[in-house]
């Protein structure tokens with residue numbers, strides 16, 4: 352029963368979300384203009400979740416990319432493509448739509 356209610360909860364939240372945005376099932380990225388660039392460049396070294404869990408404006412995303420290029424061996428992305436990518440990130444993962452999830456229930460937290 353418990354498993355079932357978790358599933359029902361997940362389904363409910365997925366379907367309510369799906370009304371506003373389509374999510375690529377492989378990467379978890381929101382499908383919108385430029386998402387293929389994020390799919391091509393942003394999942395090679397770490398999970399896409401590291402991307403989708405972040406929020407920020409264009410300046411934030413640009414500096415995150417610069418930081419990875421400076422310190423984490425991220426390759427150069429051609430400028431025109433990079434602009435589309437940053438526009439995508441800033442539009443879909445902007446701090447203004449930062450929605451905090453509800454707190455985890457006690458049984459999901461590490462023991463103290």
Ligand code: HEC
Nearest residue numbers: 392393394395396397401402405415416419423424425426
């Ligand atoms: C060449 C490898 C590489 C690629 C490709 C890459 N990253 Fe990263 N990125 C890293 C590393 C390494 C970290 C640090 C991971 C950690 O702290 O565990 C990181 C961290 C991050 C973080 C977290 C930063 C923070 O402050 O915690 C974000 C957001 C991020 N990357 C976004 C992106 C985006 C967007 C792209 C696509 C443009 C991308 N990454 C592509 C290597 C990469």
